[in-house]
Amino acid sequence: MSDNSVIVIGGGVAGLTAAALLSNEGVPVKLFESHHQLGGCAGTFRRGPYLFDVGATQVAGLETGGIHERLFRYLKCSMPAAELLDPACLVDLCDGSKPIRLWHDPQRWLEERQRQFPGSESFWALCSALHKSNWVFSGRDPVLPSRSFWDFFQLLKAIRFQNIAAGLLVPFSIYDLLKVCGCNTDSRLKKFLDLQLRLYSQEPSETTAALYGATVLQMAQAPLGLWHIYGSMQKISDELERCCKRNGSKIFLKHKVVGLTFEQDKKINWTVDVIDPNGLALQLPASDIVCSLPPQSLLKLMKSKSKLSDHYLETIRRLPRPSSAVVFYGALPKKALPIKKFSHYQLATKDLGSLFISISQDGDGRAPLGKLTFIASAFSRGEEWFELDKITYKQKKEDILSKIMDNLQLRLNISRSSWLHTELATPKSFAYWTGRPYGIVGGLGQHPLRFGPFGLSSRTPIKGLWLCGDSIHPGEGTAGVSQSSLMVVRQLLASRGYHLNIPK
């Protein structure tokens, strides 16, 4: 391997985006993916005639200038065929009131929330002002958190006057904004915000940073939007894979990275231990490593023994553990869904908390005509599943599956007998298929003390070790992890004296 080689670990959207960008700039890249296919949490799996999205089902950033569109345009990739979701979701607070529809048209959304949450307009106006300021800032590719002079310079370049004003709200939570606007006594509004924020930030309104929450609460509205990809979510990874290969990246499937060793005195500092599909142990040198796995994976992978790596691993060990999820995958005849069908619902269930539902569209490639795939996910504590013996694990799984089906019968009127296929993935299944410790989903919660400037840096203190993915700014979702990959690639290239600027 040459002196300027980079090894990318993980072939989800983050790793693939990093590999595509690096190889596009002529850097020799090897990407190792432990699974037999790419895509990670935004991949798919097949069951007979049905194709299920593993995790991600709605995509942000496909509009012109959105992060996926921007990078795909730069990389000369084809955009996956997709449809804008309008409404993006129906949020049912399950309190007997009418569900809240997240319309794409800002005027329609204004009318909806005035009907649903009368008297809350000052709160939404404040969120809108913060969101506009955030968007100007993030469009200038800031590096957060800054860990070098170059990072800090990128941050300074991105700041405008309005960001300084918004910056005063850095320590605030979304709940603080509700209080400032006198809306904190509206329990329906609070319940709605808690549900929605949990999806994007893993935290409720009290502990979601105001600056982060203000933006994610407006992802569904123009000029942004949420999209449904035809075929499957795998289309994003397929296109990135094509781009990587076209640019000369080498992609190794079923190759699991099992160790990382840093040696200061070597010309090429890193050695990566990999197990190939035949169980053979390989050792590969690399000058830089881009790790797209959750940072908690480094606790097992890092073999280097030094004060610096011990200190860094201690920082990672202390990170709060993100949530895990249980995911129901089902298929049913279209006619078994009696009410008017939308693609996404979020239900506030009594027994499972937020239940987020994604339904395929007839003929969108996920199920034969006249049939639909149905995915419903709820948060769960990962460690609870790992402590169980086989029998209790099976019972717990059956219990959750049954609760999900009961909720679907109660809220969407889907009779239990209509299911053509049902199965449940637990945090253990996610840990097995995606290698995420305890099956954690999403990144670190976007708490005022942990978001953006206070988060985990993509530039680690150990030379040549870089992180991207959903624990890195700006956080989870395929759009978020792509942004993190752009940031880390710019940092890595800048460390080699090359400045990557991608047109807006």
Ligand SMILES: Cc1cc2nc3c(=O)[nH]c(=O)nc-3n(C[C@H](O)[C@H](O)[C@H](O)COP(=O)(O)OP(=O)(O)OC[C@H]3O[C@@H](n4cnc5c(N)ncnc54)[C@H](O)[C@@H]3O)c2cc1C
């Ligand atoms: C249930 C669920 C629902 C979601 N819904 C949405 C949604 O609707 N919209 C949205 O935008 N996002 C959603 N997300 C989040 C989104 O899927 C993730 O934030 C994003 O896909 C993470 O991408 P990544 O590349 O950072 O990580 P991953 O997708 O986890 O990719 C990491 C890759 O590394 C591989 N790997 C792990 N260990 C090793 C190893 N030792 N060696 C080699 N390879 C390894 C894994 O197999 C995996 O392919 C959802 C996630 C889940 C779980």
